[in-house]
Amino acid sequence: MNDLKSQIIDLVVDISGDDDAAEDLDMDLFEEDILDSMAAIELLVAIKDNFGVSIAPTELERDQMNTVNKIIARVSERI
C-alpha cells in the first residue's frame, strides 16, 4: 500500500511538474493549479500504464479525484 502511495505521489509530481503536489495529500490539485484538465487525463493514462487500472476520463467528475489521497483510494479499490 505504501508502495502504491509513493508511486502515485511520484506520478502526480512528474505529470504536474510541481513538487508541491507531495506536500499535502488532501490539497485540492485543481484549485491550487497543480493539475488542469489536460494533466488529469495524462494522469489517468499513466495510472493505466503503471497499475493496469483503467479509469475513463468520462467516468469521473473532477471532485472525485481532486486530491492525491482520493486518487490513491480510487486506484487501490480497483487494483
Next chain:
Amino acid sequence: MTYHSAFVCAIDEQSCRTPDTLAFVNSDGEQMTYGELKSRSDALACWLSKDKNVTPGVPVVLYGHKSPYMLACMLACAKSGHAYAPIDTVFPATRVAAIVEQIQDKAGATVLINTTPSELEGIPCATVSHDALQGICAQKPASPDVDALCGVNKDDTFYILFTSGSTGEPKGVEILTECVDEFSKWMLDAYTFDDGPRVWFNRTPYSFDVSITDMVCGTVRGDTTFALEKDAETSMSSMFEALSASNATDWVSTPSSVEQCLSDSTFDHAFMPHLKRMLLAGETLRPSTVREVKRRFPGIRVFNGYGPTESTNLVTLCEIDDELLENDLALPIGYPKTGSDLLVLDPNTLEKVPDGESGELFIVGETVGRGYWGKPELTDKAFHSCPAAYTNDRRSYRTGDEVNYGPDGRIYFHGRLDLQIKLHGFRIELGDIESQLCASNLVQMACVLPVWRNGAIHHLVACVVPTDLAQERGIALTRKLKARLRDNIPAYMVPRSFKYLDDLPLNTNGKADRKVLAQQIAEK
C-alpha cells in the same frame, strides 16, 4: 438592406432564405434560428445606432462565452458600423478592465454588452446586462431604420482580438472588413466539399481567431454551429454527452483538444457517426494524433491549418493524407492561401532565402490586419517591416515564425524566433507572465520557461528570485503568487510549477539566460 461587407450581406441573405434553419445550438439546449439571428442583430444594430450612450464608431466590447447572443451581437456591431472586441469569460475582471481602458483611451466611451449572464464587476464603462440585451433583441425595429443600416466600411475595423502582449499588457489586433471578406472568400472555396448542410463543432471561444472559421465558412452557407456551454467545458462526461447528441459533421479545434478526447476509448465513429472532417490548427499537429483519429473514425478527412491572429485566421491549409503519414515525419501546415504572398525571409537581412531553406515567415495580402490597437511602435515593427519591394503596397505582417517551403509547395513550421509560445493552442507571451510576477513586491526577478515533453510544450515553470519581503519560499509563496496571477491573467497562462532561486543566470546582454536556466531546472 445593402451592407458594405460582402460577408454581412451573405449572412443576411442566408437568413432570409432559410429563416427556420438552426444557426446556433449549444449543449444547454439554447437555440437560435437564422430568422432569429437576423431579427436580433437588426434590433440591436438599430439600438446601437440610436442609443445616446453609444458613441458612433467606437468599438463595442462583447463579454461572454460562445453563445447564440454573442453571434447576434457580433453581427449587430458590423451592421451598425461598430467594431467589436469579443472577450471570453476565461479573462479575469482586471484583464477585461485593462482592455476596456485601452479602447477608451484611443476612441472614447465604450459600452460592454454581457452576451451571457455574468457577474463581472468594476469595469469602467457603461454595461448592458444580459437581461437588457434580450429585451433589446426582442424589439421590432421600424423597417426604415433597418433599411438605413449600411454597416462597417471596407477599410473600417471589423473586430479587435486581444492577445497576450510581451510587456504584460494585452494587445488588440485590428482586423478590417476587407480582411474578413477576403478570408471568407478563400475559405469557402478551399473548404468546399460535395455535401449538404453541415453542423460545425468548434471548441474555440469567439475571442480566438480560429472561431472565425465556422462563422465565415458555416454561417454564410446556412450551416449550424454547435457550441459547448460552461458545464460541458469543465466535465469530460457532460462534454461527451453533448458531443454525441450534437450530430456534428465538421470539427474545428486545436490538436490538444482532440488528444484530450482521444484519451477516452469511447471517442470514435459510433460515438459521433456524422463526423466527416476535422480541421486542426493553433499548434503543432503530430502524425500519431492524425493516425489515431483516422483509426477511430474510418473515412474521416483531416486537415491541418496555420495562421496568426494578425492575418485574420488561417493562411495555410492542406489535407493530411495517408502518404504524408507514411514516414512519421513532421507534418506540413499546408499550402499558402491564394491571394496572399507567404514569403520566407532572412530575419536579419530581410532578403529572400534560397528555395526550400528556412527563415522567417512574412504574410502579404488583404487578410493582414491594420495593426495593434493604440500601439504604433509595436505596429511598426510587426506590420511595416516587410521590404516595399515585396509588398506591392499591400499590408504585410512579420510573423516571428520560422518556416520553410517543402519541394511539394507545402509549408513546414519550425518554431518561434522570440518568446511567444503556444501551450495547448493558447498563444502566450512569456514576458506577459513575467511582468505580472515582477509587479508583486514578493518578486525581485522572474523568468518563465516552457517545459518540453514528447515534442510538445507540456507546462510552464516560473523561476523566481523572491524579495526579502517573501518570508518563505515553499508552497505558501507559490499559492500567493498563483493567486495573484489568476487575478490578472487567464488561468491557462498560470505556470504550473514554481522554482525559487537566489539569482538568475544572465547572458552577456544582462538578460536572463534562458538556455542556462533551462539546463539548471532540468538538472534539479
